[in-house]
Amino acid sequence: MWDQLKAHHEHVKNRRFETLVDADRAEAFSAETSDMRLDYSKTNIDADGLGLLIDLLENAGVGDKRAQMFSGGKINETEGRAVLHTALRNLDGGPVFVDGEDVMPGVLATLERMEKFAATVRDGSFKGQGGKITDVVNIGIGGSDLGPAMGVLALAPYHDGPRCHFVSNVDPADISQVLQGCNPETTLVIVASKTFTTIETMTNARTAMAWMGESVAEPGAQFAALSTAEDKTAAFGIAAERVFGFEDWVGGRYSMWGPIGLSLMIAIGPDAFRAFLRGGQAMDVHFRSAIWRDNMPALLALVGIWHNQICGHATRAVLPYDNNLSRLAAYLQQLEMESNGKGVSMDGADLDGPSGPVVWGEPGTNGQHAFYQLIHQGKRVIPCEFLVAARGHDDALHHQHQLLVANCLAQSEALMKGRDLDEARSKVAGKFEGAELERQARHREFTGNRPSVTITYPQLTPFVLGQIIALYEHRVFVEGVVLGINSYDQWGVELGKELATALQPIVEGAQSVEGKDGSTAALVDFLKRHGV
Ligand code: F6P
Numbered sequence: 001m002w003d004q005l006k007a008h009h010e011h012v013k014n015r016r017f018e019t020l021v022d023a024d025r026a027e028a029f030s031a032e033t034s035d036m037r038l039d040y041s042k043t044n045i046d047a048d049g050l051g052l053l054i055d056l057l058e059n060a061g062v063g064d065k066r067a068q069m070f071s072g073g074k075i076n077e078t079e080g081r082a083v084l085h086t087a088l089r090n091l092d093g094g095p096v097f098v099d100g101e102d103v104m105p106g107v108l109a110t111l112e113r114m115e116k117f118a119a120t121v122r123d124g125s126f127k128g129q130g131g132k133i134t135d136v137v138n139i140g141i142g143g144s145d146l147g148p149a150m151g152v153l154a155l156a157p158y159h160d161g162p163r164c165h166f167v168s169n170v171d172p173a174d175i176s177q178v179l180q181g182c183n184p185e186t187t188l189v190i191v192a193s194k195t196f197t198t199i200e201t202m203t204n205a206r207t208a209m210a211w212m213g214e215s216v217a218e219p220g221a222q223f224a225a226l227s228t229a230e231d232k233t234a235a236f237g238i239a240a241e242r243v244f245g246f247e248d249w250v251g252g253r254y255s256m257w258g259p260i261g262l263s264l265m266i267a268i269g270p271d272a273f274r275a276f277l278r279g280g281q282a283m284d285v286h287f288r289s290a291i292w293r294d295n296m297p298a299l300l301a302l303v304g305i306w307h308n309q310i311c312g313h314a315t316r317a318v319l320p321y322d323n324n325l326s327r328l329a330a331y332l333q334q335l336e337m338e339s340n341g342k343g344v345s346m347d348g349a350d351l352d353g354p355s356g357p358v359v360w361g362e363p364g365t366n367g368q369h370a371f372y373q374l375i376h377q378g379k380r381v382i383p384c385e386f387l388v389a390a391r392g393h394d395d396a397l398h399h400q401h402q403l404l405v406a407n408c409l410a411q412s413e414a415l416m417k418g419r420d421l422d423e424a425r426s427k428v429a430g431k432f433e434g435a436e437l438e439r440q441a442r443h444r445e446f447t448g449n450r451p452s453v454t455i456t457y458p459q460l461t462p463f464v465l466g467q468i469i470a471l472y473e474h475r476v477f478v479e480g481v482v483l484g485i486n487s488y489d490q491w492g493v494e495l496g497k498e499l500a501t502a503l504q505p506i507v508e509g510a511q512s513v514e515g516k517d518g519s520t521a522a523l524v525d526f527l528k529r530h531g532v
Pocket of ligand 1: 143196490
């Protein structure tokens with residue numbers, strides 16, 4: 001199937017897909033749920049290509065794997081774990097069994113405990129030493145940070161709880177700048193760590209405890225913990241009533257639906273958080289029931305595979321024309337690159353082709369004035385993914401929102417159409433002539449024929465955000481199954497952690513640099529001479 005797809009690509013690669021895009025194609029190469037539309041008609045995928053891509057997906061057994069995932073099968077084979085973040089949003093979907101035990105009563109009980117706690121923080125009945133909580137500091141990294149941090153920004157119009165801050169980096173600049181702006185007597189610190197061993201998080205958590213201990217008699221009483229390792233949270237000094245646990249079948253980068261989402265729940269309130277969960281659940285229902293041709297996560301994955309594995313475009317830009325999604329690209333970098341950045345297939349063999357793509361991006365229109373030049377004229381093709389809402393949250397400024405939408409649509413059109421040399425000449429005719437006119441025109445020429453996908457929705461509500469995040473999660477799942485990799489482990493990040501632990505005593509001066517490579521030794525030497 002891969003060979004057939006590559007042969008098909010050879011056959012169509014020089015075609016201008018602009019010539020294909022009429023109203024019929026726009027309908028045939030798009031998918032809709034009740035309130036979301038995915039348009040991939042501005043790509044070079046045609047009916048034959050789509051047929052081959054769907055065959056690829058079917059041959060890979062995506063349907064069976066999907067059934068296994070939703071029913072608690074241990075599809076994370078290298079760690080022997082189920083993959084059940086979907087259970088966290090399965091609000092009324094019936095039992096889900098892991099090792100013969102229904103996990104739903106536990107999931108729903110934890111959700112209710114979180115809701116009660118969040119409500120008390122929001123209404124002031126949970127107090128710090130100085131009274132009602134004004135600031136929440138979430139300390140976590142990777143999946144224990146990016147989801148709630150992205151979500152709090154995304155849902156800013158719904159934020160009516162205390163201020164939320166996120167500390168992730170072990171760089172002291174991060175925590176000291178956040179704590180400087182908080183009153184310890186009215187601050188709640190949430191230590192978010194699935195394992196409760198991550199060195200950055202535990203170091204920052206101790207720093208926060210010491211900071212609070214300087215002015216609060218019982219600092220531990222203003223701490224909560226989110227973790228699978230409840231024994232470790234107790235040892236850290238956080239009472240069980242403020243510990244919200246989850247199971248190892250929730251991967252870190254898939255965890256914002258459960259306890260790791262506590263800071264988001266405190267910010268927007270339990271009802272809005274439930275709406276977020278319902279959005280995720282709605283996308284689960286869509287993913288499980290829509291035929292592949294109408295199935296948004298499957299289509300998004302197949303478009304990505306076409307661009308990366310077949311066309312050879314190694315990166316993908318995610319460009320939300322939605323300023324509140326300013327951390328979406330960072331969130332997706334972990335979700336996609338930690339999940340599908342693998343070099344080995346499930347059976348231990350080397351992957352034949354590239355793994356998942358490099359994902360990057362920034363909100364529009366800002367990106368237009370920064371890196372879009374390269375997207376339009378650079379020699380590498382960068383498939384783009386636009387996201388845009390029909391409405392913003394400020395009716396009085398709807399005219400600005402309309403300008404935002406116009407910019408978004410203009411970009412995908414410009415990428416597709418480009419500007420040919422004749423048109424470029426007409427832009428400079430009158431100002432230049434002869435060879436200079438030709439030279440100037442060449443600089444204003446764009447090849448076009450550059451693919452993009454557009455995702456639109458009515459408004460970025462909690463329900464819609466839930467759909468967007470679940471859409472991307474399932475995209476990662478489909479891509480991982482088609483590539484034959486395990487999307488749910490992350491062994492590649494371990495080596496760096498081990499070497500950092502070994503380097504710490506060298507940097508601190510307790511151990512000699514002997515045995516390290518010349519480059520590392522010279523860098524340590526320079527840093528030591530300058531005060532590390
Ligand atoms: O560095 C990898 C990783 O394990 C991520 O997968 C995870 O989200 C992050 O570290 C944080 O882990 P924890 O929640 O256990 O602190």
